Amino acid sequence: MVTAVVRWSVVVVLALVGAAGVATGADYAPTGAPALEIWKGQRRMDLRQGEQVLRQFQVVLGIAPHYAKEARGDYRTPVGRYYISEKHVSRFHRFLGLSYPNVDDAERGYSRGLIDANQWADLFFANLNGASPTPATALGGRVGIHGFGDRPFIPIDWTEGCIAIRNEDIEYLYDVVPVGTQVVINE
DSSP states (O other): OHHHHHHHHHHHHHHHHHHHTOOOGGGOOOTTOEEEEEEGGGTEEEEEETTEEEEEEEOBOBSSOSSOOOSTTSOOOOOEEEEEEEEEEETTEEEEEEOOSOHHHHHHHHHTTSSOHHHHHHHHHHHHTTOOOOSOSTTOOOOEEEOOTTSOOOSSOOBSSOEEOOHHHHHHHHHHOOTTOEEEEEO
């Protein structure tokens, strides 16, 4: 009963937010702002500004690159609309954290019984506020775009679900794209 009340409360808030026209982090892309678009099947990422492609990058993906990420440990790279939620130095050189799981991922996880209503609400509000979603659910998290670290560049999918690019490319992106940048990942 409490779960249903929490979920319906969030649904009411979602309806009010939609009626007010408030955008989530993944929906917000100011005119002229940079955006990233990834094509998993082509192992390519485009840095865009509007319709113009400014630069292209070769990417490698999770060990199981086909289909969208569904759960922690499935080694899949997500598919959908995300935003850069954090930036930091990592063992893979630089890291641009993505807003995985987004609201669509949370809805699928809730429908499949992987997360409860409280976890769904936490993910919803993190995305609404442009924050980093919690990785502490069965859906996983801490998915991002990063370099190769100390590894040589080899065009073989090896990550746990992240998108890896050459170290010099992640340095460039790290300096060019701010937190909040829209990221679209396509099959």
